[in-house]
Amino acid sequence: MAVTLHGFKFSVYAWIARFALHEKVVDYDWVEVNPFSPDMPKSYLDLHPFQRVPTLVDGSLTLYETCAITRYVDEGFDGPALQPSNPADRARMTQIIAIVDSYGYWPLVRQVFSHGFFGPRIERESDPAELEAGLKASPKVLKALSDIADDGLYLIGDHLSLADIHLAPMIGYFTKTSEGREMLKDHPKLESCWRQISARDGFVDTFPPLPD
Ligand SMILES: N[C@@H](CCC(=O)N[C@@H](CS)C(=O)NCC(=O)O)C(=O)O
Incomplete structure (x- = not known):
């Protein structure tokens, strides 16, 4: 049976x-x-009680939480391994994903990107105070990630990992703003990793259809 991904094109x-x-x-x-629609179908809430996206369905398996989805995709299918095999690197990968989810998503995406780029383009009022708060919180996140990134091509050595896949879209949205682009320059190691990841077909071909 085919895999189905339930998601929102801008998510x-x-x-x-x-x-x-x-x-x-x-x-x-x-x-x-x-997920922001007031009339979310009950059939979706049966898949994801927290009304977020994405949810992946593969046969009898229904999975939400993106870190679980990407791990399943890596371990459940053929293709290049996206998780390092040694314990320290694997722990580092998990740590980066947790930092992104716990401390990065909100300022980078929901505050800076949403209020500095996306909102104004979809005629939704944006709140300068939210943008400001996001810009204030972001340097700590970028520095923490830059501090623990390796010196290789990607965040962990020279092989693409789930950590790169988790972080790069967030930076991709953050750097849609001029403030985000400027701020990333303060973290050259992170910027260099992001450039490598964002040049991959997997990143370019899946880039969401954002308004200009
Ligand atoms: N912890 C969830 C977060 C998913 C999430 O927050 N998705 C956003 C879209 S990028 C969403 O559905 N937001 C709806 C809302 O905040 O009401 C995961 O890892 O999948």
Whole structure:
């Protein structure tokens, strides 16, 4: 049975899942779900009680939480391994994903990107105080990631990992703003990793259809 990914075309988390599926060359069907819609279908809430996206369905398996989805995609399908095999690097990968989820998503995406780029383009009022708060919180996140990144091509050595796949879309959105682009320059090691990841077909081909 085919894999189905339920997601929203502008969702950064759905993008992460699509990026992982692309890297593993897994075919899947896409079901568009807007998690911000007031009339979210009950059929989706049965899949994801927290009303977020994405959710992946593969036969009898229904999975939400993007870190679980990408790990399943890596371990459940053929293709290049996206997780390091040695314990220290694997722990580092998990740490980076947790930092991104716990401390990065909100300032980088929900505050800076949403209020500095996306909101104004979809005629949604944006709040300068939210943008400001995001810009204030972001340097600590970028520095923490830069401090623990290796000196290799990617965040962990020279092989693409789930950590890269989790982080790059968030930076991709953050750097849609001029403030984000400027701030990333203060962290050359992170910027260099991001440039390598964002040049990959998997990143480019899954880039969401943002308004200009
Ligand atoms: N912890 C969830 C977060 C998913 C998430 O927050 N997705 C956003 C879209 S990028 C969403 O559905 N937001 C709806 C909302 O905040 O109400 C995961 O890892 O999948």
